[in-house]
Amino acid sequence: MSAEEPLIADLFEVDKRLTLKPVVDFNSYLRNAFGEGPCRCHRCTEGSDQGAYSHAHNFTFEGRQWHRRFASTAGSDVAQVLKKAWLSYTKADLNLMGALDLSTLKTFTDTPLHERLLALLPASGLAREVDGQWLLQAQAD
Secondary structure (H helix, E strand, O other): OOOHHHHHHHHHOOOHHHHOHHHHHHHHHHHHOEEEOOOOOHHHHOOOOHHHOOOOOEEEEOOEEEEEOHHHOOHHHHHHHHHHHHHHHHOOOOOOOEEOOHHHHHHOOOHHHHHHHHHHHHHOOOEEEEOOEEEEOOOOO
């Protein structure tokens, strides 16, 4: 075994924390948080201006239109699945008030899902961006 072999092995080694069930579940949750096509709720089908909504209904990802699945993406639902993944990945509890370490969150979120993550956080009411910093908000639901 040469001195270079451990260095090469490290290049291809995958972080085993990414395969933990709560982390995998979180990524699956993000994949399923949106349905294809425009929102079909009463307000959207009547042509209401989405700009007046407190939480967005329609999104564009991958060049296609998607809608948020409200039944499973309330702020408390997102918080629950995020807390489990956070604890599993970081071995620390996630404080649901105050600043959110987005770089850590993106570390265990599949790269193609980053756009969905950044859409779901404010759409669910779990977090908001203020001056480039993401802040978690108390959940009333």
